[in-house]
Amino acid sequence: MVIEPGSDDRINWQSLEDFKAAHGDLEGQSFTVLGPWLGPDQELFSSIFPYFEDATGATVNYSGSDSFEQQIVIDSEAGSPPDVAVFPQPGLAADLARKGYLTDLGDETGQWIRDNYAAGESWAALSTYEGADGAEHTYAFPYKADVKSLVWYVPENFEDMGYEVPETYEDLKALTEQIVADGETPWCIGLGSGGATGWPATDWVEDIMLRMNSPEDYDAWTTNDLPFNDPKVVAAIEEFGWFAKNEDHVAGGSGAVASTDFRDSPKGLFDSPPACFMHRQASFIPSFFPEGVEIGLDADFFYFPAPAEGDLGQPVLGGGTLFSVLSDNPAALAFIDFLKTPAAHEIWMAQKGFLTPHTGVNTDAYGDETLQKMGQILQDATTFRFDGSDLMPGAIGAGAFWTDMVDFTGGKSAQEVGDQIQQTWDTIK
Numbered sequence: 226m227v228i229e230p231g232s233d234d235r236i237n238w239q240s241l242e243d244f245k246a247a248h249g250d251l252e253g254q255s256f257t258v259l260g261p262w263l264g265p266d267q268e269l270f271s272s273i274f275p276y277f278e279d280a281t282g283a284t285v286n287y288s289g290s291d292s293f294e295q296q297i298v299i300d301s302e303a304g305s306p307p308d309v310a311v312f313p314q315p316g317l318a319a320d321l322a323r324k325g326y327l328t329d330l331g332d333e334t335g336q337w338i339r340d341n342y343a344a345g346e347s348w349a350a351l352s353t354y355e356g357a358d359g360a361e362h363t364y365a366f367p368y369k370a371d372v373k374s375l376v377w378y379v380p381e382n383f384e385d386m387g388y389e390v391p392e393t394y395e396d397l398k399a400l401t402e403q404i405v406a407d408g409e410t411p412w413c414i415g416l417g418s419g420g421a422t423g424w425p426a427t428d429w430v431e432d433i434m435l436r437m438n439s440p441e442d443y444d445a446w447t448t449n450d451l452p453f454n455d456p457k458v459v460a461a462i463e464e465f466g467w468f469a470k471n472e473d474h475v476a477g478g479s480g481a482v483a484s485t486d487f488r489d490s491p492k493g494l495f496d497s498p499p500a501c502f503m504h505r506q507a508s509f510i511p512s513f514f515p516e517g518v519e520i521g522l523d524a525d526f527f528y529f530p531a532p533a534e535g536d537l538g539q540p541v542l543g544g545g546t547l548f549s550v551l552s553d554n555p556a557a558l559a560f561i562d563f564l565k566t567p568a569a570h571e572i573w574m575a576q577k578g579f580l581t582p583h584t585g586v587n588t589d590a591y592g593d594e595t596l597q598k599m600g601q602i603l604q605d606a607t608t609f610r611f612d613g614s615d616l617m618p619g620a621i622g623a624g625a626f627w628t629d630m631v632d633f634t635g636g637k638s639a640q641e642v643g644d645q646i647q648q649t650w651d652t653i654k
Contacts, residue, residue: 260311415490423627538607
């Protein structure tokens with residue numbers, strides 16, 4: 226065990242005792258889990274198994290696959306699915322639920338998510354799909370989240386210039402203009418990513434959609450019930466252009482946006498003098514910061530802020546994994562209950578690479594201040610939405626949306642781009 230039970234008082238050991246009292250009768254049973262995690266992620270996930278095994282007497286057998294999406298479909302259709310599958314996004318889970326391959330986790334699980342997760346209604350919706358019977362049920366349990374709504378900066382640069390971290394979206398735009406007025410460049414933006422060039426712009430547009438429109442509009446947009454050339458979507462693309470297509474707003478001018486690799490774009494924050502002051506990117510980006518940069522000291526981040534009027538609350542864009550059961554194995558169903566315990570979150574939190582919206586956890590359990598601060602953004606969220614392009618058909622979300630955002634930064638209008646993407650969507654309907 227990575228942490229001896231009872232040895233770390235940040236962890237809710239009582240929750241494991243309570244779980245054991247309810248599920249301690251599975252001695253000798255076992256179940257299989259198939260997921261996308263390999264290497265260090267697999268090790269971290271596996272680190273929680275001994276606590277489940279100790280409480281129940283059952284054994285967890287995990288296999289990771291780098292082609293999980295294909296594998297789970299093949300196994301399900303062949304009638305030999307794993308007992309539990311770890312889905313990186315809801316679309317695939319929803320497909321398999323519709324075909325009757327997933328086990329209903331019960332209304333009480335849906336209610337548990339609403340009651341115990343920040344923005345619980347959002348998480349419950351991400352876990353609810355139509356079954357083979359045409360009715361909606363809770364078919365997944367969300368465990369482990371990621372945050373994308375982040376803006377990175379160098380605290381020392383802000384201090385030198387007397388800049389404050391913006392509290393509202395209006396403040397963010399005012400700061401952008403202030404930096405230009407001071408003769409500096411506010412943003413570094415890079416869309417380059419080989420065959421996937423353009424995807425960082427889709428994240429920008431998604432964050433802006435959530436700040437200009439209701440969550441319902443966002444959902445309708447991801448399914449094309451709100452067309453891509455609807456004025457609301459065109460306005461969000463236009464708004465991204467306010468940041469990315471203004472020569473003064475972005476390092477190297479707007480012409481450099483599409484040609485700069487996303488892995489290189491944050492490096493301008495660390496130039497002396499700085500090439501830019503802000504960079505919007507998900508929680509993984511420090512992997513590409515110059516060597517030796519210490520998060521919290523040499524670089525930090527703030528929540529990509531919401532509009533001041535507050536009607537839309539504090540929306541957070543991100544991702545996460547969803548656990549579904551594909552059999553009637555009692556040990557597999559017990560594992561879902563195990564994932565509801567604060568301890569199942571806190572033991573991974575105390576290590577690295579884990580964020581949770583579970584409001585019942587002790588946030589002091591996070592292994593470092595960076596994770597704790599990201600975790601707080603999740604806890605403060607009023608709405609949580611998955612990356613929109615991941616929810617769209619591949620031809621759009623991993624195709625037209627990427628390439629047309631490159632065309633947009635290259636000079637096309639938001640309307641032209643919206644029309645073009647909608648045309649593609651019409652051809653695949």
